Amino acid sequence: MSGSPNRPVRRRTFVLGGAAAAGTAALAGPLAPPASAAGFGYTDDGSNYVVDTGANLVFKVSKTNGDLTSLVYRGTEYQGYGGKNSHVESGLGTSAVTIAQSGSTILVSVTYGTLKHYYAARSGENNVYVWTNKADTSVSATRYIVRVKAGLFLNDEPDSYTYAPTTVEAADVFAKADGQTRSKHYSKLRVVDYDYIGWSTGAVGLWMVRSNHEKASGGPFYRSLLRHQSADGGGLYEILYYGENQTEAQRFGLQGPYVIAFTDGGAPSSSLYPGNLTTSWADSLGIFGYVAAGGRGKVAGVGISGRNTAYAYTVGLANSAAQYWGSARSSDGYFSIAGVLPGTYTLTVFKGELSVHSASVTVTAGATTTLNTITIPSSNDxxxxxxxxxxxxxxxxxxxxxxxxxxxxxxxxxxxxxxxxxxxxxxxxxxxxxxxxxxxxxxxxxxxxxxxxxxxxxxxxxxxxxxxxxxxxxxxxxxxxxxxxxxxxxxxxxxxxxxxxxxxxxxxxxxxxxxxxxxxxxxxxxxxxxxxxxxxxxxxxxxxxxxxxxxxxxxxxx
The missing domain is CATH 2.60.120.260 (Galactose-binding domain-like)
Structure with missing residues (x-):
């Protein structure tokens, strides 16, 4: 089935969580070790660094402000609507932008005051790996938005207001002719519910694969805007700190990678998902604030007693510098949380989304902190x-x-x-x-x-x-x-x-x-x-x- 040249066939929009199977994700995942693909490399067109992944993706980064100014996949430009580029927040302004190639990896580095931002390309992949290091509040929030041209992906999901002309509230909640409401806020999903967000025509998929959110705020159950579609175009977001409905203070430091991934219509490779993605290839790139796997630790609990087995339980770790979480096994409450930065954390056991137990746990680099069975006091529930x-x-x-x-x-x-x-x-x-x-x-x-x-x-x-x-x-x-x-x-x-x-x-x-x-x-x-x-x-x-x-x-x- 194919669409007309001017209007792609409307297909089911993919909004899938971690349990979803990866579809036909040709060249969507990391290749280890990647051979040098034909055409892989970069050029300078005067205004932008032009990166060719040697697969089917060519992207450009502005030498002036670090905006992503072009995303061409299989010859089609996907980037941009309303005269705007893809960028941190609404754009950073004049920045120092450099580029370097290290074997099969190209890294573009952007420095804007105390904020550092990075784009990486791997030879033979249709992915852009992105990191953001926010050191303080000089940039108001931490959001990256991929702005997508109008008409390439059509949908009528709750976060699409392409066909919703009537304003209901503020300037971001709308109603269709039948009264059904639409807003970029209506993602349905908590952070813990999804690994990626995006669209597919059936022949092309464009996805934002989220990071592990270790420097984000709000915990596993936080809800925020993830995607939108309007008459002007579409947006895919990685929200790390957003001022709306926040329950925690902002965290600072390096977050990522999150991944802009193209596929031949299927879901992105599960090897890109948070918890699965390995980035040893980035260990020596000089990304500011980067901590390799060897500098991280793990927490494992043998079980949780006192649970009500009718509910799912989640274990969270949080301090002022980082946050993590993992599911407790339904049979016995066993849990394991890996890739944790060293430090002392508050461990919280959630029944559904309700805290029913907390304790302190210390994580050290290269080691596993093993916890004996955690007992939830009856009075805590x-x-x-x-x-x-x-x-x-x-x-x-x-x-x-x-x-x-x-x-x-x-x-x-x-x-x-x-x-x-x-x-x-x-x-x-x-x-x-x-x-x-x-x-x-x-x-x-x-x-x-x-x-x-x-x-x-x-x-x-x-x-x-x-x-x-x-x-x-x-x-x-x-x-x-x-x-x-x-x-x-x-x-x-x-x-x-x-x-x-x-x-x-x-x-x-x-x-x-x-x-x-x-x-x-x-x-x-x-x-x-x-x-x-x-x-x-x-x-x-x-x-x-x-x-x-x-x-x-x-x-x-x-």
Whole structure:
């Protein structure tokens, strides 16, 4: 099947995670050791260094500012839209740019103040390997964007607004004629969910293969923009620090490589994926801040006890300089995290996305730090507490609540969303799926939960818990139980930017607790007690940008 010269056939867009099989990735992976391919080398056209990989890829780097000014694959130019190049942030400005060849590798080095940036080509490969070393805040964020010409890859995915002319929010959330919302923010994916992002026509694939994110911020569950498609063209991103919905301070130092990879339509080679990619060929290139495999260590845990086997567990390592993570084996909790920079880290065990255990671990170069079985104390998992009733599950996410899945790739106003209102009767069935994932001051504040108590239960005080995953504009729940009204709780620390409307519930998990006295309950056991949940805040604007919060779980303890 083929398209017309002016409009490629629309094909399925690839957005795949680490478990995805690599497709027909001709010349997509590292060749070790690569022979010198015919045509491999570089020239100087006066304005750019022109690098020919000796395969099917020729790219140019500006000698003035380090922009990637051309990406020609099999004779077709892919780079550029709106008169803009591909670059760090929105372009670096005047930089010192040099080039050198070392055997089968060509390295372009860019220095802009304290920031250093690198492009590498390997003989016979259709890849551009990219590193960025950010030393301080003189560059506001750490983002690389590959700008792709319009019309080469067409799609109608949630992060495409080519056919979405109506603005819904700010200048980055749009609606199609049928009301379905689109935004560059609507990737659906957490960092841990994907190894690469991009498009395929079936004959050509263009991908951004992410780095290991050791110098990024936000951890394995961070959500950010990854890709977009508009009438002007497309963009592929490597986001290492983005000011939106951040839960951690910025990390500095060398990050990479991330890889711009072309294929003959299939997925990029799995040898390029973070955790698989080896770069011994870069050890002697002089990349500032580069640490070879021999200068790194490993952490391995023999198991984790005290898990709820209905959930996936992740182990993270983090300090101010670096972050890493790995999956715990479902059978016994075994985990292994390799390629770790030396240092002392906080080790965190996550049940889903909820932290249930932490400890300190030290990593040394060239060695494995082996940990004995980690035991999660029962009290660390709120799901272990005995409850009279519970809505949702304590896993650090709004999963299972009404509209929760849709909100990672749509605006709350999207017509596919069920009504954000709706009260819940405990014992009626389907309580979690009927309860909204998000609550806003202007939209659905005042949700009601109806429940009955036995005489013994009504004779005692109980603790009510509401777990949240993030909040916008300091939104937090104040509760009323029958005639008893709680105090207004203090707001926990949360990101100050948009979250609930741009595809992310990921903030700082926090549990609000309310000590409800026995006098608050109805003494007639045939009557329903009524819990009312209001969102309070002195901040925010209106509608879906009024103060709001995302729900993890709520329960009344026995």
């Amino acid at each position: 709120p799901g272990n507490a005995s409850a009279i009733w519970r809505i949702g599950t304590w896993d650090g996410t709004p999963s299972g609540f009404k509209n929760a899945a849709l909100m990672t790739y749509a605006h709350p106003s999207d017509p596919r969303a069920a009504a954000w209102t709706g009260n819940v009767v405990i014992g009626s069935g389907g309580e979690t799926s009927s309860f909204p994932a998000y609550i806003w001051k202007d939209v659905n504040s005042g949700l009601l939960v109806y429940f009955k108590l036995t005489a013994a239960q009504a004779a005692a005080a109980h603790t009510l818990r509401i777990g949240v995953t993030t909040a916008y504009a300091n939104g937090r729940p104040r509760v009323t139980v029958n005639d008893w009204v709680s105090a207004i709780p203090s707001p926990p620390t949360q990101p100050s930017t948009r979250s609930l409307t741009v595809g992310s519930y990921r903030g700082n998990n926090y549990t609000f607790t309310y000590s409800v006295p026995a006098a608050a309950w109805l003494t007639d056991t045939s009557q329903y007690n009524v819990l009312k949940i209001d969102v309070v805040s002195g901040s925010g604007t209106t509608a879906y940008l009024s103060a709001g919060t995302s729900i993890d779980a709520l329960d009344l303890l026995a």
